[in-house]
Amino acid sequence: MIQIVEDRSEGQQSEQFGIDEAISRRWDEVANQLRQEIQELQLQLWQYDVEKIFQKDHGVPKQYLQKLKKMKMGKSNRLCSICCNQFQKDELIIQLPCKHIYHKSCVEIWLQSSTKCPNCRSDVLEHLREQEK
Numbered sequence: 001m002i003q004i005v006e007d008r009s010e011g012q013q014s015e016q017f018g019i020d021e022a023i024s025r026r027w028d029e030v031a032n033q034l035r036q037e038i039q040e041l042q043l044q045l046w047q048y049d050v051e052k053i054f055q056k057d058h059g060v061p062k063q064y065l066q067k068l069k070k071m072k073m074g075k076s077n078r079l080c081s082i083c084c085n086q087f088q089k090d091e092l093i094i095q096l097p098c099k100h101i102y103h104k105s106c107v108e109i110w111l112q113s114s115t116k117c118p119n120c121r122s123d124v125l126e127h128l129r130e131q132e133k
Ligand SMILES: [Zn+2]
Pocket: 080, 081, 082, 083, 084, 085, 102, 103, 106
């Protein structure tokens, strides 16, 4: 008799455990769904922040652009790597601190959306700021 009672209670316990497990599994699913949604939201926020930061800090400010070395092109068969055209004699060019040269009009447009030399990726703005000190 005693043994049968014990068996029953064990059976009930395992059944009880089964329900608990199902509930906790359901909660896990809900939690996972929420976690995914939160992660997506965080990603969207992060992308939004990155876009904002880049819009704000993109390009070299005009007061720095004026400090770049301007000169007239002599005879040369070098290419401007922004427009891929050869420099013509007497064309107005700009030499970046890294010594790379470009058409004035080409590099001015380039530096509106980037602070780096299109050739060697050295930071033009950083260099100009250091010159100021
Ligand atoms: Zn050019």
